[in-house]
Amino acid sequence: MQCSQVHQSLHDNERGLPAVALAGLRFAAVWAHLAGCPRCRAEARSLRVLRRALREAGRFGPPPGLLPSILGVPQDASPVQTKEKIRMRRIAFASLAMLALALAAAVLVPRGTRSEADSILVGVAHAMAEATSLHAVFRTTEATSDTPTGLRIMPGRGEYWMDGRGMHFRYLAPDGRLRMAGAVDVAAGKFWFYQRADRTRYVADLAPVSGKAAEVIARWSRMILAGRVVDALGKELRHAQKSVATQTRDGRKVAMVTITFPYPASPRRVRARTVFEVEAETNHLLRMRQFARVAGAPEQLIATVDNVEYDVPLPAGLAALPEGTRTVPATARIARSKHTLSLVIRAGGAEVNRIDVPR
Amino acid sequence: MTSAAQQRVYEGLARRFYAGVYNYLRWLCRDADLAADLTQQAFVQIWRHPPELRGEHPLKAWVYRVARNEYLQHQRRAGLRTVALDEGMEAAGSDREAPDPQIRLEREELRQAVRAGLDRLAPAYREAVVLHHMEGLSFVETASVLGIPKGTVQSRCAKAFALLRQILAREVGCDAMQPSSSEPSR
Numbered sequence: 153m154q155c156s157q158v159h160q161s162l163h164d165n166e167r168g169l170p171a172v173a174l175a176g177l178r179f180a181a182v183w184a185h186l187a188g189c190p191r192c193r194a195e196a197r198s199l200r201v202l203r204r205a206l207r208e209a210g211r212f213g214p215p216p217g218l219l220p221s222i223l224g225v226p227q228d229a230s231p232v233q234t235k236e237k238i239r240m241r242r243i244a245f246a247s248l249a250m251l252a253l254a255l256a257a258a259v260l261v262p263r264g265t266r267s268e269a270d271s272i273l274v275g276v277a278h279a280m281a282e283a284t285s286l287h288a289v290f291r292t293t294e295a296t297s298d299t300p301t302g303l304r305i306m307p308g309r310g311e312y313w314m315d316g317r318g319m320h321f322r323y324l325a326p327d328g329r330l331r332m333a334g335a336v337d338v339a340a341g342k343f344w345f346y347q348r349a350d351r352t353r354y355v356a357d358l359a360p361v362s363g364k365a366a367e368v369i370a371r372w373s374r375m376i377l378a379g380r381v382v383d384a385l386g387k388e389l390r391h392a393q394k395s396v397a398t399q400t401r402d403g404r405k406v407a408m409v410t411i412t413f414p415y416p417a418s419p420r421r422v423r424a425r426t427v428f429e430v431e432a433e434t435n436h437l438l439r440m441r442q443f444a445r446v447a448g449a450p451e452q453l454i455a456t457v458d459n460v461e462y463d464v465p466l467p468a469g470l471a472a473l474p475e476g477t478r479t480v481p482a483t484a485r486i487a488r489s490k491h492t493l494s495l496v497i498r499a500g501g502a503e504v505n506r507i508d509v510p511r
Numbered sequence: 512m513t514s515a516a517q518q519r520v521y522e523g524l525a526r527r528f529y530a531g532v533y534n535y536l537r538w539l540c541r542d543a544d545l546a547a548d549l550t551q552q553a554f555v556q557i558w559r560h561p562p563e564l565r566g567e568h569p570l571k572a573w574v575y576r577v578a579r580n581e582y583l584q585h586q587r588r589a590g591l592r593t594v595a596l597d598e599g600m601e602a603a604g605s606d607r608e609a610p611d612p613q614i615r616l617e618r619e620e621l622r623q624a625v626r627a628g629l630d631r632l633a634p635a636y637r638e639a640v641v642l643h644h645m646e647g648l649s650f651v652e653t654a655s656v657l658g659i660p661k662g663t664v665q666s667r668c669a670k671a672f673a674l675l676r677q678i679l680a681r682e683v684g685c686d687a688m689q690p691s692s693s694e695p696s697r
Binding site: 198199202203205206207209210211212213214215218219221222223225226325329348349351 | 517518521522525526529530533534537538543544545546547548550551554555558621622625626629640641644645672675676679
């Protein structure tokens with residue numbers, strides 16, 4: 153056997169291990185050649201070293217949050233959704249926290265006799281309405297679409313800040329990487345958002361869209377601060393069960409208001425439970441936890457809003473973006489479907505993102 | 512297949528292949544964040560269109576082909592944008608196994624050299640090397656993923672190896688990497 157043939161055998165060898173991969177007579181011939189040829193032995197050793205170096209030194213390890221996200225795909229990806237829709241709905245993460253807080257406001261419109269729970273939450277809404285700004289940190293703990301709002305969420309954390317004119321938000325993956333950020337300036341009629349996949353900041357002018365987009369954004373902002381979201385969630389909340397417990401924490405009296413309600417329209421008939429922790433003296437919301445339970449399964453915590461601060465300036469860094477982010481002009485318009493109201497963002501002739509809220 | 516069975520199959524596939532798919536996509540797109548997103552999107556496709564286990568479609572090759580399609584679709588949408596390799600390089604062989612600073616230093620040098628060497632290869636060569644040598648796909652499987660003949664994969668791997676050996680021998684000074692072409696042929 154010639155050196156060239158042996159080299160060919162070594163290179164074509166699937167696993168780089170002659171004893172395993174080279175079978176029968178061919179193995180014997182190669183082996184015999186290697187035994188008497190230092191050049192080919194060196195070649196075999198060199199290949200072995202290089203193969204090992206590639207296997208051991210060349211690999212990129214996956215980020216820690218990737219496997220949980222991938223394992224959560226069956227819960228998140230319904231067969232009718234397209235990949236693009238899933239990607240686009242990621243921006244709804246930020247809305248989740250906003251809508252979660254909106255739940256507090258949703259129970260404010262009294263229907264019949266006002267319960268103690270209603271009274272407490274009315275106080276929360278008044279405190280929000282009187283505040284000049286609100287800053288909150290939220291965490292999402294499960295990858296699921298079994299949320300009361302039907303929004304798809306992923307594990308992560310984020311924060312948002314809002315005043316009567318608009319809001320800022322940022323959302324980070326479990327490993328701390330920025331997934332998404334954005335801001336709405338209702339007064340200026342501007343909206344921008346950043347998404348990691350594109351490393352791009354899209355800037356949309358809301359004003360030319362017949363005022364509808366700005367109107368929707370303004371409504372979201374107002375409904376948090378002024379407490380008017382019954383149109384979105386009022387039907388379900390009519391059937392809500394409410395209870396109140398009090399406890400003393402660090403010398404402060406804290407009211408714990410629990411609201412439990414079914415969501416017939418949710419993808420898997422979710423029963424949701426939201427617990428508001430309210431400081432009795434100031435009516436400030438301290439923390440909110442949202443749980444969901446699918447029929448036949450144990451209840452799971454899906455989101456927490458905590459570190460709620462009132463009357464604070466826009467935190468430094470909330471609007472910061474990674475170096476190298478490019479800015480691209482975009483347009484925004486409102487799209488309506490039977491169950492969803494969407495803010496659709498387009499740039500370069502393509503839809504780049506969409507914020508969906510249930511109607 | 513029932514929903515529960517499908518979920519079990521999916522979970523098995525995810526646990527078995529997610530790290531390899533991420534590594535492959537990381538080398539393809541050269542961006543850690545994008546690779547993570549594309550990996551997840553690939554598994555969304557795998558969940559929606561479960562594999563049909565037939566002999567002519569080896570499972571491993573199919574998974575990597577799905578991942579590659581996700582990458583190609585992204586490229587078409589976003590245009591050809593790449594960024595420098597700058598983060599996230601991790602060795603499968605952890606430094607925890609090498610408390611000796613000298614050994615750790617050598618491994619780090621090797622790691623950097625392998626990274627630099629692969630980075631200098633033409634994309635087609637790099638992709639073949641990553642699939643075959645890092646991810647352990649056979650030549651036939653690699654050919655199936657790339658949609659090219661087996662002989663072309665072998666040729667690309669051999670050429671890539673020759674280049675890598677030159678780079679590593681020069682940069683790491685590893686004698687074992689030296690090609691043996693100076694010696695006479697028998």
